[in-house]
Amino acid sequence: MSVIHHDSRDLRSFILFWFCRIFVKTLLRIVPISEGVLRRLSALDRWASRDTRPVPGVSVERTTVAGVPADAITPHRLDHPRVAVLYMHGGAFIACGLGTHRQIASAVARELGAPLVNIDYRQSPQVGVGTAVHDAYAVYRELRRSGDYDAIVVAGDSAGGYLAAKVIEYAARDGVAGPDAYIGFSPLLNLSPDAQRSSRHDALLPVTRLEELRPYYERGPEPLDGNLDTTGTDVAVAFPPTVVIVAEGEALQKDARDLRASLNRVGVDNELHIYAGQIHAFPAAVIGSPQAKDAITLSAAFVRNALVESDREDAASA
Template sequence: MSVVEHDARDVRSFVLFWICRIVLKTLMRVIPVSDASLGRIKIVDEWAARDARPVRGARVEKAVIAGAPVERITPERLDDPRTAVLYLHGGAFFACGLDSHRAVAAAVARELGATVVNVQYRQCPEAGVGTSVHDGYSVYRAMRDSGEFDAIVVAGDSAGGYIAAKVVEYAARDGLDRPDAYIGFSPLLNLAPSADRSSRRDAMLPIRKIEKLRPFYERGPVPLDGPLDATGDAVAVVFPPAVVVCASGEALEKDAMDLRSSLDRAGVPNEIHLFRGQIHAFPAAVPGSPHTKEAVRASAAFVRRALDADRETESQADSA
């Protein structure tokens, strides 16, 4: 229910912003959208993201949950073994994975003092968004059914933020316990063709090119259920407390503000953090930067408050 602005720009952020705007955004505009080009991008992305270095302050264990490859990241300081975070990586539904997002998932684990399950879901061009959401939701259901955790937080950046929001919606649809909190780092929240955004001030995302990915998003084998727009009132009423981090002026800032408006109308606690001079999904893209650390700290602090408030409410109900 509040918007917090951060204006701690530095030289590194300034240089990165303009490199992305001049080089990366230009490349994204000119690269054709096809099965072949997406396949080549995925190969390059997987090669660039590989990282065999150990994660500082956490243990990483590979596993398979509900058929999806995952990494279970457990911080050395495990404050609450009964709380977990389901993390869903970004990448426009066709790029990135466990390697590229291990650092941000581990940062969330360390800051929150809780286990993070980092998920590799199926992506384009082999599978559409409905399948990506199905995979993320299947892992969430398995985590709930395991009985290991009392509280599960859903989190994601960019496209992963959309999957996390649909997990909330699907859980409500099926009568499951909803996630206990939501963390979004520059979350994509509206896939409707009518979504009205501008990428004029965005350092990375050319919205018109992303719209050309729609035929890939609509591929099966699992169809997408529910509204394409996850910021509407119908979804907001089932949302848990939510914290969202964005770069000021990025194209997806509008998604964050639309969600905030709906959550406010529904009376759901929420907090939006806007960072000036940063790039889209900077907590995942620039791990370890001062701004990323600040964003992760703010998100973890919000989640701790939300979980504490929920426990206090339950305690009062039990004693009544």
């Protein structure tokens, strides 16, 4: 239940940090938020999907799970065929998809040595966050029902981290066996309008603009049930062993610290890793950097250890 700080930086990350802080964050502050602008953001994933080169070390197959389009990613070195990873991409519930996040999803599958399902959940402005959660939970239920896996890990970056947390909450609500581990890369964990965050030191996110997206987040057709804030003890008590990666100073570092405090209170094993000089969701955004590789490696190691410990506890209680 520790907080680990990482201070190593490389030139690539340094340049990207200041480029984002000076240019991208400024653009995100001034770009108008409208239905038309949000719909055009879908072009980002279409552009990324044009790269059809094979991803090293994995096989990627387009599929559908519980009616949700997905990439089924299988590492060539399949160390844990009975462990599945359900990955949910970030993008503020309005952008990105399978194309933009194929590399990070493949890296997680490759490092863990387990099959991974990267889902293309429905997004705003067409639908609200409740529908995105509905899609993620439907896929999770289908993976559980299949009987193909002894353990399921939920993982996501940014907005995808929120979906993963809601899957945990929904499973507990319904009496369904919950996930066996949680991986969050700069996860958004609190959608409450009362969330107290500062983006002063965040190189990328002007977090105050989230409120401008709320009308789109609240669209149907599926309601968003349960807690808007998933960092409280009432949700944390259902969490499995959890590893969270954040950039130092980013706005969502507060979400991570709040979740960690609740996990500690209810006795859930967890690690929080804070990387200096990085941007929001850097394992997904700066794939291949030393810090991104390190974050993915230690996340996979945490999950492997958690699953081994769970097996020991099951054997002891048998």
